[in-house]
Structures are given as C-alpha cells and as structure tokens.
Amino acid sequence: MEKLVLAIDQGTTSTRAMLFDHDGQVREVAQLEHKQYFPKAGWVEHDATEIWKNTRRVVAQVLSSAEINRHQLAGIGITNQRETVVVWEKGTGKPIHHAIVWQDVRTEQICQELAKDGGKERFQAACGLPLATYFSAPKIKWILDHVEGARERAEAGELLAGTMDTWVLWNLTGGSDGGVHATDVTNASRTMLMDLHTLKWRDDLCEAFDVPRQMLPEIKPSVGLFGHGRKNGLLIDTPITGILGDQQAACFGQACFTPGDVKNTYGTGCFMLLNTGTKPAISENGLLTTLAYQIGDEAPVYALEGSVAVAGSLVQWLRDNLGIISSAAEVEELAKSVDDNGGVYFVPAFSGLFAPHWRPDARGAIVGLTRFNTKAHLARAVEEATAFQSAEVLAAMKQDAEVELTCLQVDGGMTRDNLLMQFQADILGMPVSVPKVAETTALGVAYAAGLGADYWSSLDEISNNWQEGKTWQPQMEREVAARKMRLWAKAVDRTLDWVDEDVLAEG
Numbered sequence: 001m002e003k004l005v006l007a008i009d010q011g012t013t014s015t016r017a018m019l020f021d022h023d024g025q026v027r028e029v030a031q032l033e034h035k036q037y038f039p040k041a042g043w044v045e046h047d048a049t050e051i052w053k054n055t056r057r058v059v060a061q062v063l064s065s066a067e068i069n070r071h072q073l074a075g076i077g078i079t080n081q082r083e084t085v086v087v088w089e090k091g092t093g094k095p096i097h098h099a100i101v102w103q104d105v106r107t108e109q110i111c112q113e114l115a116k117d118g119g120k121e122r123f124q125a126a127c128g129l130p131l132a133t134y135f136s137a138p139k140i141k142w143i144l145d146h147v148e149g150a151r152e153r154a155e156a157g158e159l160l161a162g163t164m165d166t167w168v169l170w171n172l173t174g175g176s177d178g179g180v181h182a183t184d185v186t187n188a189s190r191t192m193l194m195d196l197h198t199l200k201w202r203d204d205l206c207e208a209f210d211v212p213r214q215m216l217p218e219i220k221p222s223v224g225l226f227g228h229g230r231k232n233g234l235l236i237d238t239p240i241t242g243i244l245g246d247q248q249a250a251c252f253g254q255a256c257f258t259p260g261d262v263k264n265t266y267g268t269g270c271f272m273l274l275n276t277g278t279k280p281a282i283s284e285n286g287l288l289t290t291l292a293y294q295i296g297d298e299a300p301v302y303a304l305e306g307s308v309a310v311a312g313s314l315v316q317w318l319r320d321n322l323g324i325i326s327s328a329a330e331v332e333e334l335a336k337s338v339d340d341n342g343g344v345y346f347v348p349a350f351s352g353l354f355a356p357h358w359r360p361d362a363r364g365a366i367v368g369l370t371r372f373n374t375k376a377h378l379a380r381a382v383e384e385a386t387a388f389q390s391a392e393v394l395a396a397m398k399q400d401a402e403v404e405l406t407c408l409q410v411d412g413g414m415t416r417d418n419l420l421m422q423f424q425a426d427i428l429g430m431p432v433s434v435p436k437v438a439e440t441t442a443l444g445v446a447y448a449a450g451l452g453a454d455y456w457s458s459l460d461e462i463s464n465n466w467q468e469g470k471t472w473q474p475q476m477e478r479e480v481a482a483r484k485m486r487l488w489a490k491a492v493d494r495t496l497d498w499v500d501e502d503v504l505a506e507g
C-alpha cells in the first residue's frame with residue numbers, strides 16, 4: 001500500500017490540506033478561505049473556530065478525493081501563518097476573543113510604552129526581534145488586558161495561548177479532552193518570548209509582556225512526534241510529526257539546507273529567508289533573527305528574515321476595495337496594457353513598514369500622479385511595489401551577511417505573475433527561478449513530517465527531489481534599475497512620520 005504525507009497549511013487567507021507522495025509531487029489539494037474581520041482601521045482578526053472547522057473540512061475533502069484513509073498516511077505536518085495568536089478556554093476549547101492577525105497594528109501603544117525603556121531593539125539580543133506590533137507577545141498582552149477577567153483566568157491556568165499551529169494541533173489531538181498544547185521552535189521564535197539560544201520561554205520576556213508562563217505551549221523541535229490524531233476523529237492515531245511556520249516551511253520545501261541558501265515567498269506578504277547555519281546572526285540592517293528549523297535533538301538552524309507586510313494583499317485590495325480588477329490574475333493583464341508605471345509609485349504601508357524599515361508611523365501613499373495616469377499605471381505600480389520591497393530586503397541581507405547569490409529562488413501565489421517575476425529579475429539584475437512544485441510551503445512541512453515519520457531518510461534525499469520550473473532572466477539596463485530604486489526610496493520617504501497625534505485622534 002502506497003503511503004502519502006498530509007500537509008495542513010493554515011494561511012492568512014485560507015486553509016489547505018495537501019497530499020504528497022514520496023517524489024514530493026502533489027496528489028490532492030483541498031482549500032477553504034476564511035473570513036477576514038477588520039473591526040477598526042489597522043485591526044485584522046480571524047475567527048479561530050471557523051479556521052478549525054475549515055481545517056476539518058479540507059482534511060476530510062482531501063482524503064475523500066484521493067480515496068484514501070488514515071492508514072495510508074505516513075505522517076501529518078502542520079504549517080501556518082505565523083505570529084497570529086488565539087487565546088482559548090482549556091475546558092471548552094472556546095476562544096475568548098477573535099485571533100489577532102500578524103498584520104494587526106492595535107498594539108502600537110503597547111510597543112511604544114515598552115520601547116521607552118531601552119528602545120525598540122531592547123529585546124533583540126534575547127529573542128532576535130525588534131519591538132513591533134507584528135509579533136505575538138504584544139497581541140497576547142492586548143487580549144489579556146482587554147477581555148474581562150482574562151488575566152486572572154490565565155493566571156489560574158484556565159486559558160491557553162498559541163499561534164495557529166498550536167491551535168490546530170491542540171484540536172487535532174483531542175481539544176478539551178486532552179489535546180497536546182505544543183508548538184515548534186520556528187513558531188515560538190516569532191513570539192518575542194523565546195530565548196534564541198536556549199529555545200525556551202524566558203521569564204524576563206514573559207514578565208515584560210505580562211504573559212503568564214503557564215498559558216504558553218511546550219516548545220518542541222520542528223521535526224519529531226507532536227502527538228496523534230484524536231479518538232473519534234478522521235485522523236485517529238495518525239502521528240503529527242512536523243510543524244514549521246509557513247515561511248520556514250517554504251525554506252525547507254526549497255531545500256535551503258546550506259548556510260547561504262536564500263528563498264523569497266510571494267504570498268499575502270513577502271518573506272525572504274537566508275539560512276545562516278547553527279549560530280544566530282543579529283542583523284544591523286533591519287532583518288529578523290529567526291529559527292529556520294530543528295530536526296529532533298540536532299543543533300537548531302537559524303535564518304535571517306526580511307518580512308514585507310503587504311505584497312499579494314495589495315492585489316487583493318485593488319480587487320476588493322477599489323474594484324479595478326475582478327480577480328488577482330487580472331492585475332497582470334491590466335499592468336501589461338501600459339509600457340511602464342507612468343511615473344506612479346505605490347508604497348503599501350498599510351501596517352506601517354516592516355523590513356528593513358520597521359516604521360509603524362508610516363502609512364500607504366501613491367505618489368507621482370498626474371492627469372496622464374490611468375488604472376493601468378496603478379496596477380503596474382502595485383506589481384512593482386512587491387519587487388521594490390523585495391529588492392530592499394535583499395540589499396539589507398547582502399549588507400548583513402556574505403550572500404553570494406547567482407539566482408533568487410522564489411515561490412508563492414504571486415509567482416504566477418510573469419510581469420512581476422520579470423520585473424523582479426530586472427530590478428535585482430539577477431535571474432529569478434521558481435521550482436516545479438511551487439507549493440513549497442505545504443511541501444516543506446510535508447518533508448518535515450515525512451522526515452519525522454522516517455518516510456524520507458535524509459535532507460539529501462529531499463534535496464534530490466527539487467526540480468527547477470521556470471526562470472526569468474534580467475533584461476533591464478542597470479542604470480535604469482538603479483534610477484527606479486532611487487525613485488522608490490523617495491516614495492518610501494514620503495510615507496514616513498504620517499502617524500502622529502492628529503492621525504491617532506482622528507481614529
């Protein structure tokens with residue numbers, strides 16, 4: 001009987017279940033979107049209960065479409081949108097608040113208060129991250145501060161907290177009937193609460209963020225046994241043997257196992273990771289230090305990361321908020337209808353600016369407009385924004401570390417966009433290459449789970465599965481690319497210092 005690996009990919013906009021075979025080929029996919037809640041400007045929430053329901057449905061759907069049952073699963077991997085947090089009742093499994101999503105900026109004041117004593121780099125040596133609304137700890141603090149009685153209940157051990165991997169794992173393994181409350185090192189490294197070196201929760205960080213230690217999950221290596229499917233569930237007794245945050249999973253799926261390997265994923269946001277080996281490197285250029293993976297009790301592998309908050313979500317914004325296009329794929333057609341951006345630059349600082357700037361006071365701006373411009377120029381500026389932001393991150397990476405790249409490995413939903421990928425190659429002056437299986441996030445965690453279940457025996461075996469798909473060669477003259485980057489930098493400058501007391505007073 002042929003065995004397969006099941007990957008559950010709990011992303012920002014949807015939850016997917018995918019089955020992979022031993023060659024790393026996709027056998028079946030099922031996907032469901034969940035609702036995005038925007039209760040106030042800058043706030044983004046998900047209903048964790050809806051997400052768990054969707055998870056169950058996509059798993060059932062994928063097994064039924066493939067006509068297999070749990071006995072054919074070698075193992076299960078979970079990958080997830082990172083940083084997003086949910087706090088729930090241990091006894092009932094009910095969340096006490098909507099999950100607060102990584103893009104949400106409501107914790108700006110919490111971060112500013114904490115930064116008064118030592119600046120936003122205050123905790124960076126301990127946890128690898130600057131103080132920013134992006135990460136989980138300020139979000140947990142916000143929930144405990146704002147939901148009545150929550151802090152007392154958390155201290156009494158009645159509430160559990162977790163990122164989405166933890167939420168899915170706990171439910172998958174039994175929920176209030178003894179679900180496993182655990183996470184992996186990559187997800188824990190996004191909370192601001194884990195020590196970068198010991199890979200344990202730090203009491204001083206928990207105290208700084210007022211997060212009771214007892215509500216946090218156990219931190220485990222990314223590859224290894226986390227638990228088994230719940231009794232009375234579809235996946236009864238099936239081992240969950242791998243967990244990775246989604247960007248780390250993409251890195252694993254791209255077989256970035258050697259120090260110096262880099263990948264860039266173009267999804268809702270854009271995330272570039274550089275494998276830096278078994279020692280954490282601290283950035284001086286606005287990059288995050290994060291865990292890339294840990295296999296069993298082997299030494300952990302670290303990465304430097306450049307996180308860009310808004311990439312594909314800007315395309316969605318054109319579609320949903322402006323109605324200029326009716327599907328994401330249409331952005332390319334519209335952008336192609338003009339030769340260039342007509343002088344328009346669009347800096348999508350919707351959640352402030354992440355890497356390499358880390359400017360929460362920035363807000364989005366479209367600059368360079370004249371009466372000549374049309375919606376096609378806007379579409380082009382939307383496409384180009386993602387490429388410019390990725391180029392800034394790569395430049396920061398090159399300043400921080402010896403990166404000898406001859407080609408950028410890419411993946412994610414936006415890599416379907418030829419115009420964007422060509423422009424990316426042009427701006428970087430470097431080929432850009434997508435693998436044959438572009439679903440590297442799900443594939444990566446399938447590999448992790450498969451390693452944990454002895455389905456694959458080594459990283460070499462996984463690397464051998466990697467196959468090049470399509471490559472875009474740079475065509476733009478270098479001085480043209482440099483000029484465009486200078487104009488982009490000028491546009492970024494225009495977005496800074498926007499959020500002040502007046503803006504806050506307007507709500």
Ligand SMILES: Nc1ncnc2c1ncn2[C@@H]1O[C@H](COP(=O)(O)OP(=O)(O)O)[C@@H](O)[C@H]1O
Pocket residue numbers: 011012013014266267268269311312313314315316328329330331332412413414416417
């Ligand atoms: N053909 C396309 N051209 C441009 N953007 C696209 C295209 N298809 C999808 N996208 C964008 O890519 C994102 C989805 O990519 P995906 O990797 O599935 O993201 P995530 O895992 O973050 O949900 C969406 O934000 C969408 O707007």
Ligand SMILES: O=P(O)(O)OC[C@H](O)CO
Pocket residue numbers: 010011012013080081082083102245246247267268269307
């Ligand atoms: O779900 P994605 O693909 O948008 O990824 C979100 C990131 O993990 C946020 O850090």
